[in-house]
Amino acid sequence: ETGVTQTPRHLVMGMTNKKSLKCEQHLGHNAMYWYKQSAKKPLELMFVYSLEERVENNSVPSRFSPECPNSSHLFLHLHTLQPEDSALYLCASSQDAYSPLHFGNGTRLTVT
Amino acid sequence: EDKVVQSPLSLVVHEGDTVTLNCSYEVTNFRSLLWYKQEKKAPTFLFMLTSSGIEKKSGRLSSILDKKELSSILNITATQTGDSAIYLCAVAPISNFGNEKLTFGTGTRLTIIP
Numbered sequence: 322e323t324g325v326t327q328t329p330r331h332l333v334m335g336m337t338n339k340k341s342l343k344c345e346q347h348l349g350h351n352a353m354y355w356y357k358q359s360a361k362k363p364l365e366l367m368f369v370y371s372l373e374e375r376v377e378n379n380s381v382p383s384r385f386s387p388e389c390p391n392s393s394h395l396f397l398h399l400h401t402l403q404p405e406d407s408a409l410y411l412c413a414s415s416q417d418a419y420s421p422l423h424f425g426n427g428t429r430l431t432v433t
Numbered sequence: 434e435d436k437v438v439q440s441p442l443s444l445v446v447h448e449g450d451t452v453t454l455n456c457s458y459e460v461t462n463f464r465s466l467l468w469y470k471q472e473k474k475a476p477t478f479l480f481m482l483t484s485s486g487i488e489k490k491s492g493r494l495s496s497i498l499d500k501k502e503l504s505s506i507l508n509i510t511a512t513q514t515g516d517s518a519i520y521l522c523a524v525a526p527i528s529n530f531g532n533e534k535l536t537f538g539t540g541t542r543l544t545i546i547p
Contacts, residue, residue, distance in 0.1 A: 362539065363538060364537040419532065427474040
């Protein structure tokens with residue numbers, strides 16, 4: 322079990338559904354991240370939060386909406402997704418902007 | 434645009450063999466290079482190499498950074514089945530928020546045959 326917990330582990334949703342992914346870190350870190358991992362592609366950074374403030378939005382479609390209520394929790398709200406959004410969504414945290422990332426086990430998302 | 438290329442894409446060896454994984458990079462204002470191991474889902478951190486720390490070792494794993502050649506290698510000696518995983522390389526430039534600009538490679542899939 323890692324210090325970063327993600328729920329749910331698996332999610333199947335239709336294109337008209339609304340769902341949320343949850344991430345919690347128990348490491349006392351100050352930064353949290355959402356990454357997308359698709360087959361045969363490098364990890365893609367979606368969002369970064371530092372001390373609950375969003376640092377960067379890497380041109381992510383608006384159907385993905387992040388929320389960081391405090392330094393331990395991070396959410397990714399999903400709505401009207403497309404089949405190409407099917408992927409493994411990984412949450413990570415780090416002590417600061419330059420420390421190694423600690424990843425959660427991810428949510429395997431399938432959009433039908 | 435920063436770039437990381439890992440080779441080989443996949444590798445199959447027998448238990449006990451020694452393997453070398455490669456990572457080449459192009460980055461403006463290099464700060465660090467990181468190696469991660471991804472067995473099933475969560476990548477786990479292995480090493481971070483910087484200009485002041487170009488060689489790291491932990492048990493059977495070791496890594497070297499060659500700043501002149503813009504590359505790094507990850508060596509695993511006396512491989513075990515538990516070493517089977519995807520090994521990811523990432524580079525970070527000097528920036529206001531370093532991890533924001535972290536660039537990952539596609540990884541090397543290593544399979545160890547008993």
